[in-house]
Amino acid sequence: MSKTIVLTGGGSAGHVTPHLALIPQLQKEGYSVAYIGSKDGIEKDMMAEQQIDYTGVSTGKLRRYKDLNNLKDPFRVLKGITEARKALKKLKPSLVFSKGGFVSVPVVIAAKTLGIPCVLHESDRSPGLANKIVLRFCEKICVTFPETASLLPEGKAIHTGAIVRPDLFKGNAAKGRTLCDFSSSKPVLLVMGGSMGAQKINDTIRTELDVLLSTFHVIHICGKGKIDPNVQQYGYKAFDYVSSELSDLLACTDVVVSRAGSNAINEFLALRIPMLLVPLSPRVSRGDQVENAASFEKQGFASVVQEEELNSDTLHAQINELYTKREDIQERMKSADAYTDGTQVVAIFKDIISRKEK
Structure with a gap:
């Protein structure tokens, strides 16, 4: 039976397109791939095109401005955690990989409560709000920019560069x-x-x-x-x-x-x-x-x-x-080693999964 890796992230195409580059690499390595995203976000349609098993969960938007919806969002996130836990129990993944965005928060928290290791990828020079919330729950944080490592907990950051679509x-x-x-x-x-x-x-x-x-x-x-x-x-x-x-x-x-x-x-x-x-x-x-x-x-x-x-x-x-x-x-x-086809990220997955199995 092949091992499963759950991908998550959404809210914009930027939180999803790196997954598109990574999916063929994971499948080539023999992993089954599933996706947990928002119920009506752009990621749902993008994964449908790839024929990837998809589960939608509730989530808040993590706004930085005053809005009445900010009062409701914590309850949406709690609901999303419950829904994500249910999905993860069914999928039984070896690892969760998050590209950030508001939908990743309930998924990563749910994975942590179930003892499923998580890896985060931060695309920007400094972490976004969603990634700041969940980075404490992740074993490793892959970073695109070399400077980002200094902004993260010591020993967690690995400079892997971007994941570029082949x-x-x-x-x-x-x-x-x-x-x-x-x-x-x-x-x-x-x-x-x-x-x-x-x-x-x-x-x-x-x-x-x-x-x-x-x-x-x-x-x-x-x-x-x-x-x-x-x-x-x-x-x-x-x-x-x-x-x-x-x-x-x-x-x-x-x-x-x-x-x-x-x-x-x-x-x-x-x-x-x-x-x-x-x-x-x-x-x-x-x-x-x-x-x-x-x-x-x-x-x-x-x-x-x-x-x-x-x-x-x-x-x-x-x-x-x-x-x-x-x-x-x-x-x-x-001369710049600043991008990757996902090989290094997959190697990190393998290392974490093998250590968990020992």
Whole structure:
């Protein structure tokens, strides 16, 4: 009978996509994989596409602001712990692996009460609120950024890097250019602002488009519903969202302008694409993207411009400088052991499971 590993995490695609990279690796090693997530979160649909056994549980949202729902959330979490315990007793996993997000809290706590070892993966430079709550219940904490280890309990952190989807390495640059109707005469600039898009980045790119097109072909992933139908020029291709085409578009990309979500920037790192990062402002977030961007800038993988400072002049100057220095940046990327295909994470699982069985 094969051993089972339960995956958990949700609330955003960033808490789920690393699992997609890890699932084939676990199955190849002979593990059965199941998922415990929220009852109606994005993770449910993503796991359905992978035909992974899925259980939904109740959870709170862990808001940082005042809201009447904050009074109800502790009861939702308690209900979620009960539901997760029931699911874990049925699945009898050897280990639970959490990628964070609010749904992971009841699952990790339930696993701890049942004596099931847990491993946590922290994608960002500093732990998010959900991970701060559950890290005490985890045997090991895999970190993406080397600096993160100093923020965690001594002896728990292991720098494994990111878990990058292997299909991203299979892109075809010629197919990517054909998809956009681009020639091979100019380098390609990719602009993306996350799954929801980034209005300030979108507006600035469109304002500066004529100047950019004198040097680059431009792929612009705008976010759902955010394509401007009035902006149509040769050398400019807009998408609201891409899925299966992403690997081909990345394969033909020379430089990228992006938000600084951990998964995305580590994918660019793995593919050796120099990046200009415009992190989400701390005014509308906990500041994790600012920290992620600062780490990549310090390591020489990226240039950074804060959203408040983004305008046509800074955008054009930064992109040109980035393209000029691209070969030096790519050399630093080649020498960096900052990403993984999940092999090291699976090795941690094996070690913990074998020690438990002794």
